[in-house]
Amino acid sequence: MNAALIRETATWAFWRLTMAAITLVALASIASAQYCTPDQCDGCDLNNCQLSCCHELPELWLVNTRCAPKCNNLDAGFERISVKRWDPTCRRFVKESWDSLVAQEASMPTLVFAHGNTLQHDGAMKQCWEVYQKMRCCPGKKRLVFWSWPAQIDHLRPLLRPRQLILSNLRTKFVYAEYQGYYMAKLVQRMSMTQRVTVGGHSYGGIIGAVAAHFIGGGELRGLTLAGAEAKERPNFRVALVSAAFDNDALDVGGRYGQAFVAAEKIYVTRNATDSTLRRWPKISYRCKKAIGVTGVNANCLGENAHKLCQQTLTSDVGSSHYIEPHLGSRRFMNALCCVAFPACADCVKAEQAKAKPATDPKPAAAASNVQLKPAA
Template sequence: MNAGLMREVASWAFWRMAAAAALVAITAAAASAQYCTPDQCDECDLCNARLSCCHEPPELWLVNTRCLPRCSNLDQAFERISIKRWDPSCRRFVNETVDSLIAQEANMPTLFFAHGNTLKHKGAMKQCWKLYNKMRCCPGKKRLVFWSWPAQIAFKRPLLRPRKLIMKNLRIKFVYSEYQGYYMAKILERMSFTQRVTAGGHSYGAIIGASAAHYLGGGSLRGLTLAGGMPVQRNFRVMNISGAFDNDAMDPGKRYGQSFVAAEKVLNTRNKNDSTLDNWPKVSLRGRRAIGVTGINANNLGEYSSKLCQITMSRDVGKSHYIDEHLASRRLVNLMCCIAFPECAACAMAQQQGDAPPAVVEPIDEPVPAMPASFSAGHNSGREQSIDEAYAGDDDGPVLRLLRGGR
């Protein structure tokens, strides 16, 4: 009797193990179906979650293009671009010029970072301070140039077709973003790249960084070609955080194809669970999925495949598209530091080789420094809003119910 019971128990255990193995295989197959290539980065550790966030803050500069033309006369308007530098001793921004921004280039590596869609300037500045604070996790001298661009809602008060209005707003912001890339490229083209320069952004801001790299690499876009843009590699990198554009746009020969020519490394995050970018095929004029969902297919990069640094953020941020959740990821902050600032990469390599003590784990969610009221506030949370949230203001109250019905 006991022998029969033992056989039943053994049989049950066997089938449970077989079912578990099948589940693992199915999960792995599903994951491989979502992504064409695995995560990769030959320079930085994608699993490093140890941070010491007590380093000196970056030197902060602010570029504001909200009052410049958005789609025409860009070369003439560039001379009126607003540039300011944060003076920590006086706790205020002081006026600067493109020339003074360039003059400081040789002293430290620089990260240009553009915010995402729907943010007004006050909300963008709140995001700026959060990023500024996170850059304390990166050792050594460094400079953050935050890019504030006209991302606020362009078309309002729909009467009959709110979904059509939403699409109109999303697509016009895509156009604005590519022209913003030209403004950014005009600054980049004047730099000597004696120190590392990185251009990037979050969501629609990633379009600005990628298109700027494309212009810098000699590419043309929307009838514009950058004077001084050449198909040569520079001491320059690209950083896409939850990029809101087609997943093949950076492939050689495609829309931003010259970006991999100009850059020595391209950092791209991806998340198959991103609930905001899941709707991107409806926005894309080609029905493509977003680069922030599937990532970049390294198989399509040819000789440039080794330039790609790609990380999957699903377990770090869940379904979120927002920048706050991404900046809360120790893995991603480490990777951003490693990509943008050479001293961080050197520290990581020394730790791996045992030549330096491991970094002390410190909390990275330090409060944003208290700043003057004119710079510290944002719209509500200061994060990029989903498009239905952006239309949920007092003036557009009846629209929210229509939007939540599906889009």
């Protein structure tokens, strides 16, 4: 009797454990499925690798905010920001003003791109030239406004343990990046949007682009709002986030940067579940959230703005790397970035596709069908 009871108890326990395991797997799959939406991008073919990288170089502008206030007096500090234009004839940067930068905005589409964390100005300029050269892949006239911001290591106190020092620097730079978004928003607010304007960046630079769009959409952050901003879509305004280092729900409706999807007509996001740097983001996040550059955006949390999401998985292109160089080396990435930021790209791709299609003319075929073969003599 005891043996039968033991067998029955064991069977019941096994059944309960099995059902518990199935429930946990189901819950885990539901939790992860919200970020497992397929790559999508209305109007762009994310897998097209046909772009030729032999087009003209962009017009290059440099915005350097390293001598401007980092966290306060931003409106006054905006006028202290350095603005320069690259003169390819003299091969040097020429000092310009906000007015001159904005004045040429209506003549060609513009990409405002911010670099990531830890870079001093020299390192930022190295990345600037890499992005500049790679933009040969984008057809048509275009303009690159590269954003150099105070991302260099801020805390060097030896009393902090190494992990504490790294965490302190990361969180301090996170604050700086959000305030940089206000500066970028003030620039974009002056633009007419006659031509397409795309803001964004890599890693922490993605924070700057997302925050700029949030302010333009009438959002509030750190006690700041952008004068004249409205909660409405701005035609020709887009955002490009490359391996962005911030919480993966920040762009959701009501999220920290939730007004970004309201303001933009399209937001391009790259994701990579094997990113060796961003996989540690939950230890940096104040809310223990995963990074948007790892999971991407949950389209189900965007409400009526879900159709604006343009999402691309780059794991097979860049592996576990977080750095910008492997991204720039990916033809799929460059194709998507060009297509999102510059309208001429779509026209170029259509032309190439038309050339690739075999010519079909029904008339010769019809004429051939009317030819009657004579019997051999």
